Amino acid sequence: MMDWRWDFTFDVVLPRLWEAAGITVYATVVSFAFALVGGLILMLLKMSAFKPISFVASEVIEFIRGTPLLVQIFFLFFVLPQVGITLPPLTTGIMAIAIYNSALTAEVYRAGLQAVPRGQWEAAVALNLSPYRTFRKIIIPQSLPPIVPALGNYLIAIFKETPLLSFVAVGEIMHASKLIGSEYYRFNEAVTIAGIFFLVMSLVSAALVRAAENYVKRSILH
Amino acid sequence: MTFRLAAIAALIAFLFGLTVATFSELRVFLPALLRGATVTIEISIMSALLFWAMSFIAGIGRLNPIAPIRWASTVYIEVFRGTSLLVILFWFFFVLPSFGVVLTPTQAAVLGLGLNFGAYGAEVVRGAVTAVPSGQKEASAALNIPDWKCMLRIVIPQAIPVAIPGLSNLTIEMIKATALVSAVTLVDITFASVQQNQIHYRTLDIFLVALIIYYCFSQLIRFGGAILEARTTRHLARGQ
Numbered sequence: 163m164m165d166w167r168w169d170f171t172f173d174v175v176l177p178r179l180w181e182a183a184g185i186t187v188y189a190t191v192v193s194f195a196f197a198l199v200g201g202l203i204l205m206l207l208k209m210s211a212f213k214p215i216s217f218v219a220s221e222v223i224e225f226i227r228g229t230p231l232l233v234q235i236f237f238l239f240f241v242l243p244q245v246g247i248t249l250p251p252l253t254t255g256i257m258a259i260a261i262y263n264s265a266l267t268a269e270v271y272r273a274g275l276q277a278v279p280r281g282q283w284e285a286a287v288a289l290n291l292s293p294y295r296t297f298r299k300i301i302i303p304q305s306l307p308p309i310v311p312a313l314g315n316y317l318i319a320i321f322k323e324t325p326l327l328s329f330v331a332v333g334e335i336m337h338a339s340k341l342i343g344s345e346y347y348r349f350n351e352a353v354t355i356a357g358i359f360f361l362v363m364s365l366v367s368a369a370l371v372r373a374a375e376n377y378v379k380r381s382i383l384h
Numbered sequence: 385m386t387f388r389l390a391a392i393a394a395l396i397a398f399l400f401g402l403t404v405a406t407f408s409e410l411r412v413f414l415p416a417l418l419r420g421a422t423v424t425i426e427i428s429i430m431s432a433l434l435f436w437a438m439s440f441i442a443g444i445g446r447l448n449p450i451a452p453i454r455w456a457s458t459v460y461i462e463v464f465r466g467t468s469l470l471v472i473l474f475w476f477f478f479v480l481p482s483f484g485v486v487l488t489p490t491q492a493a494v495l496g497l498g499l500n501f502g503a504y505g506a507e508v509v510r511g512a513v514t515a516v517p518s519g520q521k522e523a524s525a526a527l528n529i530p531d532w533k534c535m536l537r538i539v540i541p542q543a544i545p546v547a548i549p550g551l552s553n554l555t556i557e558m559i560k561a562t563a564l565v566s567a568v569t570l571v572d573i574t575f576a577s578v579q580q581n582q583i584h585y586r587t588l589d590i591f592l593v594a595l596i597i598y599y600c601f602s603q604l605i606r607f608g609g610a611i612l613e614a615r616t617t618r619h620l621a622r623g624q
Contacts, residue, residue: 165482225595225599227602228598228599228602228603229560229595229599229602230560230561230562230563230598231560231563232563232564232574233563233573233574233577233591233594233595233598234595236574236577236578236581236591237591237592240581240587240591241587241591244587322468322469323468325468325470326470326564328470336468336470336471339474340474343478349474349479350478350479350482353474353475353479354475354479357467357471357475360466360467360468360471361462361463361466362466365462368466
């Protein structure tokens with residue numbers, strides 16, 4: 163009944179998926195790094211005291227959050243070359259994932275900052291602390307505990323979004339298993355191994371995120 | 385709230401305006417996109433039903449006193465939350481047939497989306513059920529109400545308002561995720577846009593219209609969720 167060949171798994175599937183796993187991890191890490199910075203910028207724009215800027219920023223965030231990542235990837239992939247910007251598919255894909263997740267991390271930062279009680283700001287003003295010291299010593303340490311686990315979850319989410327890049331022919335793990343499937347007409351091994359790879363990596367990174375969360379709680383709050 | 389309603393109305397009006405203004409331009413690809421939209425809506429409704437059902441089954445199953453039921457729910461939740469949706473869709477469509485289960489594209493898409501988001505929803509439902517004060521369960525034990533009846537009549541009705549915001553957010557995520565169903569050969573909005581782009585090469589117009597259609601869908605669900613939340617919590621005392 164079950165059509166599974168171990169020799170095919172070990173000789174063809176694993177080596178090729180191993181190569182592709184590198185691209186998956188690379189895309190994940192780079193787009194997460196950009197999303198961290200992009201989210202910060204979007205958050206600052208949204209918190210801006212100048213109303214039009216904060217209005218536009220929050221509507222942009224809303225639009226990015228309200229549309230599918232896959233369509234955004236296609237949008238960048240097809241529209242950028244038409245306006246004269248030709249980038250490799252991997253770069254375009256990383257850009258799309260980073261922009262999409264910036265909108266999500268912006269909300270995380272905002273929620274973290276707003277979780278700091280107002281009295282802390284007032285106390286910092288009363289003690290005549292400089293803005294730098296207020297942020298560095300008072301505000302940021304207190305807003306980290308809610309931010310870190312949420313950002314960690316987005317790292318895992320980005321990792322699981324990278325298969326979307328296979329739609330624009332980036333050679334990550336899902337693309338590699340699609341290629342193996344169409345070359346040998348055997349999808350079973352490649353797709354199953356890809357699924358197991360994602361499952362194992364997500365469980366491991368979920369454990370790491372929990373560890374980071376505990377570390378932040380212990381080292382900053384106590 | 386009213387502002388967002390106005391924004392949606394404005395967007396739809398804009399879309400109509402665009403249709404009228406450049407009718408000859410939009411006419412070439414809009415029908416194909418709208419046909420794709422019916423597929424998206426159809427898949428969304430069916431997988432949303434499965435997703436909500438699985439959320440409650442697995443979320444409550446995870447709190448069941450019988451260990452095997454608890455383990456089964458945990459394994460289901462971890463497996464579907466841990467793997468990527470696209471891999472699951474592929475697996476259902478291309479690998480399951482060799483196990484003797486042949487699914488049509490629609491069945492594979494609905495199963496994949498429903499089961500995947502059901503695993504996320506199960507965590508929401510579990511959180512909502514544990515948020516019901518334990519005094520409620522103790523009181524029903526004192527009143528000699530059987531466990532299943534306590535769950536069905538006492539706990540779940542109080543958990544639903546708590547779960548609605550989380551579930552409506554996930555429903556928006558799910559509608560956005562239907563963009564992946566082209567992986568199993570369904571022609572939804574996204575795939576229709578790619579096809580139309582290859583035929584007409586009006587990239588910017590086509591993908592902007594596709595993005596706006598998705599945006600309208602997700603805003604619609606957001607309103608539905610907000611209205612439902614207001615409706616189910618109106619008997620509760622408002623703090624402050």
